[in-house]
Amino acid sequence: MLDLQKLPRQKQLIQLRMSVSLDVxxxxxxxxxxxxxxxxxxxxxxxxxxxHFKSQRNEALRRRExxxxxxxxxxxxxxxxxxxxxxxxxxDLCTGNAMTCAEIQxxxxxxxxxxxxxxxQRLISLDTGASLxxxxxCCRSLEATxxxxxxxxxxxxxxxxxxxxxxxRRPFTPDAxxxxxxxxxx
Numbered sequence: 001m002l003d004l005q006k007l008p009r010q011k012q013l014i015q016l017r018m019s020v021s022l023d024v025x026x027x028x029x030x031x032x033x034x035x036x037x038x039x040x041x042x043x044x045x046x047x048x049x050x051x052h053f054k055s056q057r058n059e060a061l062r063r064r065e066x067x068x069x070x071x072x073x074x075x076x077x078x079x080x081x082x083x084x085x086x087x088x089x090x091x092d093l094c095t096g097n098a099m100t101c102a103e104i105q106x107x108x109x110x111x112x113x114x115x116x117x118x119x120x121q122r123l124i125s126l127d128t129g130a131s132l133x134x135x136x137x138c139c140r141s142l143e144a145t146x147x148x149x150x151x152x153x154x155x156x157x158x159x160x161x162x163x164x165x166x167x168x169r170r171p172f173t174p175d176a177x178x179x180x181x182x183x184x185x186x
Contacts (some may be wrong), residue, residue, distance in 0.1 A: 012042045027052065054090055059128045062090050062107050068126050103132040118142065 002014060017025055017036065028034040034074055040048070054062075066087040071080040086158075111123050119142050123135060 009041060010037075013038065013045065016042050016045060024049070057090075058124060059091070060111060060124045061128070062087070064111055064124075066091050067108055067112050077099075106132055107135045110139065114139065116142065116146075 013036070017028075020028075028045070028049065029036070032052055034040060034045055034048060038045065066084075069080075069084050069087055071077070075083075075136065107123075111120065112185070114120060114123070115117060120137060122138055122142060126134060
């Protein structure tokens with residue numbers, strides 16, 4: 001196997017197919033349309049496979065997994081570092097200009113920092129290209145919706161409690177205030 005690069009392309013492809021599972025072979029042929037006698041190089045086939053598997057997972061979930069990555073009990077630093085690098089490789093970190101990078105990082109901080117599970121689900125379902133303003137708007141609108149729904153669903157007993165309290169209070173009259181102040185002075 002050390003001389004794999006020296007083999008003709010067709011034999012390299014045969015070696016590749018022999019080293020992957022039957023499921024991966026089927027994905028190559030049926031899902032990705034890469035026939036056994038393809039004109040692609042081994043590197044191109046591997047890149048196609050990597051793109052396919054990467055597209056199977058949500059970008060926001062991959063970023064969340066990267067940002068939550070912690071060294072496991074008993075895991076060596078080397079293993080942790082490799083795992084972290086693999087996760088970082090699956091996520092497009094800071095491609096483009098600095099403003100875009102900052103927006104991406106802030107969007108991820110929102111995703112990691114919010115507590116409401118419904119909001120997390122909404123943020124995950126946003127398009128990968130959603131702007132920071134879109135994320136902030138989503139957060140604010142869900143919060144406002146929850147507050148409004150809470151006010152609408154407040155139980156009638158809470159409303160009656162206020163009415164009962166108001167019924168028990170004496171109405172304010174200026175004479176009552178005047179009498180109280182005269183009694184205090186004596």
